Amino acid sequence: MTRTYSLAYLSSHRCTPAEAIGVAAKTGYSFVGLRLWPNAAGAPQQHLLGQPAALRETLAAQADTGVGVFDLEIIRIGEQFDPHTWDALYDAGAALKAKAILVAGDDTNEARLTDHYARLCEVMKPFGMTADLEFMPWTAVKDANAALRIVQGAGSPANAGILVDALHVGRSTTTLEDIRALPRELLHYAQICDAQAGLNFTTEQMVHTARCERLLPGDGTIDVQGLFDALPADLPVSVEVVNFGREANTSVLNWAAECLAKSRPFVER
Template structure:
């Protein structure tokens, strides 16, 4: 069965939800990811919640193209987390028939974070969504082992999930054995991109600072095959049928071409790397 590819929000961050869907259809993506909730107050996002006309246009684009909405961003679990705050996002997800919610863990009190995550999973279940906890090295869920520990401590709710982003896999110290240890039922999709593996401007290379990691993640990712991440090894450790979210943002390069050209290049690079690997598996 051919691997499914979703056009992530960051790959097409200049587009509205209906524009993103129509572009994805033209380029051969099966799905899109949308950021309907900003990752910080005032940060970039796509606007749909509370805008019925945009929702209607987005649903029409889905009907016309057959492109689905795979994941919605973003829910951040902090110290004062109340999952009901995100009910408008869940309702939008149900209307769009989205499959997953991207969740980040920011609360450094792990028992409290675990309890909040469990409550979120319970809240999202009736909406047909999964709550996919993404490990990121600068957050309170810094690696795959931490994500798995939290999900298990939360009771492994039916709506729980763990999201593997290639960039965070590389920079978090997560190993391939850690990836192989993730239960299949917790894996709903993975994100692909590339990047340098050590800071190249130092004589011997060094580990990245938090600021550098955040900058790369949000502004300067590379297309698969352009960096040093062991992408083939990573995706060999993941299930072959796992849907892939193509999440490649490089703001400087994207400003130099039409959005469709960038997204097309990112999909082609991902397929070159991953489809060949699947054929050889």
């Protein structure tokens, strides 16, 4: 089955939003993912919020190419949480017709995190996007079971979602049975990459791999094939491969094309 592919932010982090859309159009992707809000204060991002000219340029690129915006990054739910902090992100998502916002959970008080997630879903409801909670082993949502517990504890809102990233499956206690047990209605897309699998990495090592040194599918030891066999066959795929060393020797265009070419054999069947 052919898939819908999105060029993730980390695969095109050298691009502005409009440039990423152009690269996606030239290399076979139907969508892009954009990081319009950094994952930490001062961390890398694509600048569009509060910049009307950048938004107009991005909308024009969409109109010219037909490439859509799939997901936006990132909302982090900490101990202190006000969902209206991200009002500008919701507005941009609505303008770009984005489908999802990626959410990370950092609050180790699971009851409070669950309440805040439910509130986020409520606030996002008018904007037409899902709130996709990504489990990551160094966060408070460490595996697929934790993500499911939080979403169900929040009442499984209609715009709730769980994001499955191959890297975090390979480095958490998540099993393929856990993936198969995720309700289909909570799955909106999945992220593909590879790395060395295992449970003995430090937080610093896991974060470094995630943000700087992922591998192309097939170049590591994560069971990428098993994962995508366990996921729904029609699930859109976000190709998320960042590798600063490899990228230094190739153009963004060639990197995006190689990432897609290496991903296809694992998800098309």
